[in-house]
Amino acid sequence: MFSRRDLLAGAGGAGAIACAALPMGKAFAAPLAKIGLQLYTVREIFAKDPAGTLEKVARVGYREVEFGGGGYDAMDHAMLRKTMDRLGLTAPSIHVGYDLLLGSFEKSVAMAKTLGADTVILPYMSDEHRNEAAWQVALPNINRIGAQLQKAGLGFAYHNHDFEFTTRPGGVSLYERLVTGVDPALMQFELDLYWAAHAGEDLPSLITELAGRLYSYHVKDMRPDRSMVAVGQGTIDFAALFKLPGGAGVRHFFVENDQAPAPYIPDITTSFATLRKLRS
Numbered sequence: 001m002f003s004r005r006d007l008l009a010g011a012g013g014a015g016a017i018a019c020a021a022l023p024m025g026k027a028f029a030a031p032l033a034k035i036g037l038q039l040y041t042v043r044e045i046f047a048k049d050p051a052g053t054l055e056k057v058a059r060v061g062y063r064e065v066e067f068g069g070g071g072y073d074a075m076d077h078a079m080l081r082k083t084m085d086r087l088g089l090t091a092p093s094i095h096v097g098y099d100l101l102l103g104s105f106e107k108s109v110a111m112a113k114t115l116g117a118d119t120v121i122l123p124y125m126s127d128e129h130r131n132e133a134a135w136q137v138a139l140p141n142i143n144r145i146g147a148q149l150q151k152a153g154l155g156f157a158y159h160n161h162d163f164e165f166t167t168r169p170g171g172v173s174l175y176e177r178l179v180t181g182v183d184p185a186l187m188q189f190e191l192d193l194y195w196a197a198h199a200g201e202d203l204p205s206l207i208t209e210l211a212g213r214l215y216s217y218h219v220k221d222m223r224p225d226r227s228m229v230a231v232g233q234g235t236i237d238f239a240a241l242f243k244l245p246g247g248a249g250v251r252h253f254f255v256e257n258d259q260a261p262a263p264y265i266p267d268i269t270t271s272f273a274t275l276r277k278l279r280s
Contacts, residue, residue: 036064036066041260043070046070051080063089065084065091092251093157098125122145130174139181156187157189161195189213191210193219208244214249215249216254218256221271230267232273232274
């Protein structure tokens, strides 16, 4: 069971991300093979020129992409798949909003399968859900979505921001309620390392707690002032975090920078180069 009070007592918040005491084995707990990009990072140029943007992403060296934002859900998914196939790109997972999963489930499944994804990620819960009563209403729906996706042959995972940790009705965070309230057989987690650290979570403890339920990492770095920056230009020790045994089940490493500066490609190139060095 999830026992954050015991594990995080005296953790020291975001400063604990230095990870100085982490075990440093010779190999990664999960193989950092293909490096992926969450396309939300380049959403502005992707919205205007999806095929051209995918070409630029592939040219950097990325071999996986994760769809999210940029209006991708209304695009020609067969065209996107054809473009990816031509470029040697795959999309293991896609971000699909809560309302779309509830109201247009079959459309969401068809979109995932056309794009070649095997996992659907619930990326965000809007403001009206961020209270105890609404969260408790959402949990059965999330369980049901997970079961429906499983029946359709697709996996399911939840992507965090910071509010899930910092919103604590009755002293219990929304994240803890999610972890304990959703069947582990139906949902995994896409752990956004930056947002968890931004919320003051101790990343090593969190990874240990989620062992066996981690589908992927969202990899973005944090400056000392807690602002977002390309991987390798901040303070998070990814090399140490990726070696933690709790992350042994992580299947994908997706670079994401919600606030990447235009023209975007240099930023994602910096992140890719940093992770490629960790892979070697």
